[in-house]
Amino acid sequence: MSSNGAAAIVVGVDGSSSSLDAAGWAARAAELRGAALKLVSAYQVKALYTSFVTLPAHIGSQERAAADKILAGASLVARRSVLAPDGLSISVDALVGPTIQAMIDQSSDASMIVVGTRGNGEYFAEVLGSVSTAISAQAHCPVAIVPRSVAIESGRSTVVVGVDASTGNQRSIQLAFEEASLQGTGLVAVHVSSETSTGRSVLAECLAGWGEKYPQVAVTRTVLHGNVVENIVELSQRARAVVIGSGGRRSGISDRLLGSTVRSLAHRVDCPLIIAR
Known part of the structure; x- marks a missing residue:
């Protein structure tokens, strides 16, 4: 499949098996979307010579190689x-x-940034596993965090999206419908709430109109109670991807899926975690 003009999917690689798994998933994602794939590896030069305006060619040659x-x-x-x-x-x-x-710089022109959950710090100052949360919080486009040894399994027949009433919620819902459509799967829209009736109202309001835009995607609406992370982890066991928002109202699900919670999900779900930006 050739590129159709869509912005490239960018994946960060550092030589670790996790980043290679991320590269494989990103390649399949690019193929499905008709987008180009860009592989990026960041390195730092160990020796810095401040007396030079431009570093001599041999400085950093090992790191570049x-x-x-x-x-x-x-x-x-x-x-x-x-x-x-x-x-x-x-x-x-x-x-x-x-x-x-x-x-983060690459994300300005990308359709998606993809990183692994674990990294290799041999040549780099930061391992991918330690920076995935920071990237997901600061990137200018959606971020996919791919677990190690991710595989496409026929038994995984859904995409899961966390839904709340925040103003940015529509972006994650759109991404989830797009992903389900591309993967040819159903969509599970979940809202975590202490009140079932309120949760149903939130789902009905937020999902309004999307079924008409994606009639091929079968949607299951689910209201769950309790811990957000535990519920998402449970649902991820049958999912090809989990989509969440990057921020929301104080009472919603998205604001509880930031920082350490995103990190927790990234290391516990066994399918790609896509954070809407």
Whole structure:
């Protein structure tokens, strides 16, 4: 499948098995969307020579060579992960600097940023597992956090979306419907509330109109009680992806899915976690 002009999906790789799994998932996501794939590896030069306006060519050559090797390996993984390898447009970029800032900068022109849940700190100042939460909070586009050894399983027949009444909620709902449509699965829309009637009202209001836009997606509305994370983790066991918002009202689900909670979900769900931005 060739690119149809959609913004590229950008995936951060550091040589770890988790980042390679993320590259494979990102390649499949790009193929489904007809988008290009961009592989990025950020590295830092160990020796800094402040007396030079521009660093001599040999300074940082080992770090750059390591990053190039990582990118080459990730490119092979990406092509092997798609149905039509020759049709996937892949570019690579080795960037000097901290991983967090590099990925945030890349997110300005990307349709999605993809990172793994665990990383390899041998060549980098930060491992991907430690920066995924920061990237999801600061990126300018949706962020997908991919668990290690993620696989496409026929038994996983849904996409799960957390729903609340926040103003930014529509973006996560849109992403969830798009993902379910692309994956050919149903959608489970869940609201965690202490009152069943209130939860049903929130779901009805927030989902209004989306069924008409995506008639091929079967939607199940679910109101659950108790801990948000535990409920999402439970539902993720049957999901191909979980979609959540990046912020919401004080009483909603999204504001409880920030910071440490996003980190908790990223390390506990066994399917990709997509954070709407």
